[in-house]
Amino acid sequence: MSRPVFAHGRLRLYLLKLLDEAPRHGYEVIRLLEERFHGLYAPSAGTVYPRLAKLEQEGLVEHSMEGGRKVYRITPAGHAELEARAAELAELEAEIHDSVSQLADQIREDVRDSAQDLREEMRRAAKESRRQTRFGEDASWRTDRESWQRAKEEWREAKEQAREQTREAKEQARSAKEEAREAKEQARAVREQAGREARRIGEQIKAHVRSGDWPSGLSEGLSELTKTLSGLADSSRWSSPANGGTADAPAGAGAAAPQDLPPWTRVDPDGEPLRELSALLDRFRDEVRDSARDAGVNRDSLDHARTVLADAASRLRRR
Amino acid sequence: MSEKWTVSEPQKITFGEPVRRVKVRTIAGAVNVVAGEAPARLEISEIDGAPLEVTVDDGELLITYEDLQWKDFQWKALSRFIDGWRQKRRAVVSLIVPAGVEVEIGAASSDTVVSGIAGKVRTNTASGDVTLVRVSGPVDANTVSGAVEAHGTSGGLKINTVSGALTVFAGTSGALKANSVSGAMTVDLDRPAAADVELTNVSGEVAVRIPAPADTQVRADTTSGSISSSFDQLQVSGTWGAKRITGTLGSGTSRLKITTVSGSVAVLRRPDEDDNPSAPEDSIPLAIDHQKGADEA
Numbered sequence: 001m002s003r004p005v006f007a008h009g010r011l012r013l014y015l016l017k018l019l020d021e022a023p024r025h026g027y028e029v030i031r032l033l034e035e036r037f038h039g040l041y042a043p044s045a046g047t048v049y050p051r052l053a054k055l056e057q058e059g060l061v062e063h064s065m066e067g068g069r070k071v072y073r074i075t076p077a078g079h080a081e082l083e084a085r086a087a088e089l090a091e092l093e094a095e096i097h098d099s100v101s102q103l104a105d106q107i108r109e110d111v112r113d114s115a116q117d118l119r120e121e122m123r124r125a126a127k128e129s130r131r132q133t134r135f136g137e138d139a140s141w142r143t144d145r146e147s148w149q150r151a152k153e154e155w156r157e158a159k160e161q162a163r164e165q166t167r168e169a170k171e172q173a174r175s176a177k178e179e180a181r182e183a184k185e186q187a188r189a190v191r192e193q194a195g196r197e198a199r200r201i202g203e204q205i206k207a208h209v210r211s212g213d214w215p216s217g218l219s220e221g222l223s224e225l226t227k228t229l230s231g232l233a234d235s236s237r238w239s240s241p242a243n244g245g246t247a248d249a250p251a252g253a254g255a256a257a258p259q260d261l262p263p264w265t266r267v268d269p270d271g272e273p274l275r276e277l278s279a280l281l282d283r284f285r286d287e288v289r290d291s292a293r294d295a296g297v298n299r300d301s302l303d304h305a306r307t308v309l310a311d312a313a314s315r316l317r318r319r
Numbered sequence: 320m321s322e323k324w325t326v327s328e329p330q331k332i333t334f335g336e337p338v339r340r341v342k343v344r345t346i347a348g349a350v351n352v353v354a355g356e357a358p359a360r361l362e363i364s365e366i367d368g369a370p371l372e373v374t375v376d377d378g379e380l381l382i383t384y385e386d387l388q389w390k391d392f393q394w395k396a397l398s399r400f401i402d403g404w405r406q407k408r409r410a411v412v413s414l415i416v417p418a419g420v421e422v423e424i425g426a427a428s429s430d431t432v433v434s435g436i437a438g439k440v441r442t443n444t445a446s447g448d449v450t451l452v453r454v455s456g457p458v459d460a461n462t463v464s465g466a467v468e469a470h471g472t473s474g475g476l477k478i479n480t481v482s483g484a485l486t487v488f489a490g491t492s493g494a495l496k497a498n499s500v501s502g503a504m505t506v507d508l509d510r511p512a513a514a515d516v517e518l519t520n521v522s523g524e525v526a527v528r529i530p531a532p533a534d535t536q537v538r539a540d541t542t543s544g545s546i547s548s549s550f551d552q553l554q555v556s557g558t559w560g561a562k563r564i565t566g567t568l569g570s571g572t573s574r575l576k577i578t579t580v581s582g583s584v585a586v587l588r589r590p591d592e593d594d595n596p597s598a599p600e601d602s603i604p605l606a607i608d609h610q611k612g613a614d615e616a
Contacts, residue, residue: 044470044489100413101364104351104432108450115468115486119505122526126585130547 010092011043012051016074016082017089019061023073026052044114187273191280195265198284202262202291321377327370332361338416339378340438344387344425345371347409354418354435361414368408382412392425392443421456430465437474448483451476457493466502475514484523499523503582509589520579527575530589534569539577539584549588 018024018032026049033043052072055061060078063070074082082089264283267276297305324332338359343350348365359380363371374381410429416422421438424431426447433440434452441459442449449460451469458476460467462483469476469486475493478485480502487495488507494514497504504518504525518525524544529535537553539546546562548555553566564577564586577584 100353100360100362100415101349101351101411104349104353104413104434107353107434107452108430108432108448111450111452111468111470112448114470115488115505118488118507119484119486119503122505122507122528122585122587125528125549125587126524126526126547126583129549129585129587130545 010088011047012055013082013085013089014092015048015051015055016060016078019072019074020079020082023071025066025069025071029072043110046114046117047110184273187277188267188269191267191273191277192265194277195267195280196261198280198287199262199265202284202287322375324373325370326363326366326373328366330363332373334359334361334375334380336375337378338375338380338420340380340421340423341414341416342379342381342383342389342423343412343414344383344389344392345408345410345412345429346384346387346426347428349411349413349430349432350424350426351411351413351432352422352424352434352436353413353415353432354437355415357417359414359416359420361412363410363412365409365411367410371410371412380414380416382414384408387425389423389425482523501582507589515574515576517574517576518578520577520582522581523579524583524585525577525579526585526587527577528587528589529568529575532569534572535575536567536571536573537564537575537586539564539575539586541577541579541582541584543581544579544583546584548586550586553586 014033015029018029024032026045029052030043030045030048033048052061055078056063056072060075060081061072062075063072065071264287265280267280322334322336324330326332335358337357341352343352361373361380361382369384371382372385416436418435418437420436422433422436422440422442424433424440424442424444426442426444428446429444430448430450431442431444432450432452433442433454435454437455439456439459440451440454443461444465445463447462447465449462449465449467451458451460451467451472453471453473454469455473457474458469458472458478460477461479463481464483465480466484466486467478467480469478469488471489472487473493476487476495476497478495478497480497480499482501483499484503484505485497485499486505488505489509495506495516495518497517498519499521501522502520503523504520504527506516506518506525506527508516508527508529510530516527518527525539529550531550533550537548537550539548540561540563542561544562546555546557546564548564550566550568552568553564556563556565562584564584575586577586
């Protein structure tokens with residue numbers, strides 16, 4: 001690549017020349033450079049100011065404050081330097097007007113330098129901003145640690161929440177199971193009691209039938225059954241079947257232990273309660289029907305049975 | 320009228336007829352196009368390998384190798400043709416043309432400088448850097464690994480790079496739209512209500528600096544990159560994973576949109592400065608009342 005116009009301190013030389021013409025402030029120097037290059041080259045402030053400062057360090061220029069701005073002027077030493085390099089300056093000026101490619105190189109170098117400076121400055125600013133706006137005053141590794149910490153915290157919370165939910169769900173499942181077990185228990189107790197009552201009543205009816213008093217036996221049996229079933233349908237019995245069942249049950253029924261019941265009242269304790277109940281009712285029906293077939297049924301007893309059974313059903317439905 | 324030159328050694332040509340459009344196609348070396356007073360001048364200061372052909376036809380100046388077409392500089396063809404010719408041909412081509420011309424440059428590894436042009440500028444390069452200085456026309460620049468540096472441009476910029484870095488500074492008043500895969504993007508806006516800026520990057524970092532008080536609607540998203548903002552008015556959300564900066568500065572006349580996948584994003588406040596940030600010890604205001612200063616001088 002061709003040699004830049006201002007390589008090897010030639011921009012420095014040209015700055016001296018500009019200040020030799022007249023004292024100028026920094027901006028004016030930049031503007032004049034631009035002008036001398038017919039607008040083709042606009043050196044950045046980042047190129048010019050440090051060089052002016054360096055010239056001042058070397059004692060070739062000095063500055064004074066005028067209206068709040070630094071105005072640079074050449075010193076005798078600077079003037080001497082310029083005179084000593086007059087030939088070089090003439091060559092430079094010729095080149096400036098002559099070579100576009102060198103000019104372009106200069107532009108490129110200048111822009112590249114300024115861009116580089118800007119990138120570094122903004123990278124620093126970004127780093128600073130990341131530190132200040134997000135995570136306090138420490139270095140960037142801390143940023144990582146803090147966000148990691150935060151992530152861990154969030155994760156822990158999420159885990160806690162999940163665990164809580166699991167615990168609740170388990171709790172619910174357990175209590176649901178408990179309820180189901182209790183319900184089953186109650187259902188079984190009721191079933192057994194119903195079975196006992198039905199059996200007892202069945203026995204009574206049979207006794208009446210045997211003694212030839214079928215209608216009174218049937219009506220008596222059914223009313224007895226109604227009473228007992230309505231007692232069973234009492235909601236208090238459902239909630240505490242163990243106590244209520246025995247306390248309110250007729251003495252005979254309460255005394256009757258399960259093993260004393262006739263075979264048709266037997267139920268499977270592990271079976272599905274609803275199915276067991278319907279099986280029990282089937283067996284009860286068979287029992288009553290068999291007895292009725294043996295002894296015959298008249299209209300009155302049938303009506304009575306209707307009323308009683310409907311009533312019993314509605315009571316059983318009511319919890 | 321058509322004129323033609325074949326240039327095989329360093330040469331300067333001054334064109335008699337006006338030039339309205341410039342097309343340059345080279346492989347290695349440099350291409351410089353600077354605005355200046357008519358007549359248009361060409362300087363080929365270095366040349367190795369095959370001769371360059373220079374043609375002026377009806378206001379269009381074409382500088383190219385005999386066998387090179389503009390289509391060779393399109394995205395898909397670019398990598399294919401570089402390998403073959405890169406080593407064999409090298410030229411430094413410089414042009415002074417009237418500011419208003421349209422410029423189209425295709426270069427493989429040549430560095431490109433375009434300065435002061437007010438017409439449309441289009442450059443396609445592979446590894447060559449592109450430097451745009453005080454270009455006021457609309458720019459469409461594409462590079463593979465070459466960096467793009469835009470200084471003091473005032474037209475719209477449309478820039479695509481694969482891994483080349485992008486630096487835009489000293490102001491842009493036209494819209495800026497840039498895409499990159501991994502090239503870092505540094506944008507320094509120096510006007511409060513600069514035009515819309517849209518930057519998209521995959522893994523390259525993006526830093527945008529806005530002067531305060533600003534007048535911009537900001538929206539920045541990154542999927543996994545880090546994010547930071549030095550404006551209190553902007554909200555930074557998302558603690559891990561995807562993050563976002565949103566908010567409106569001032570009345571939100573212009574829009575700033577940044578999207579990256581893994582590149583970090585920074586929206587920064589421009590330091591209050593009348594002087595040059597690189598030389599903070601110097602308190603000279605750069606842009607205030609220079610007329611008065613000149614009078615004093």
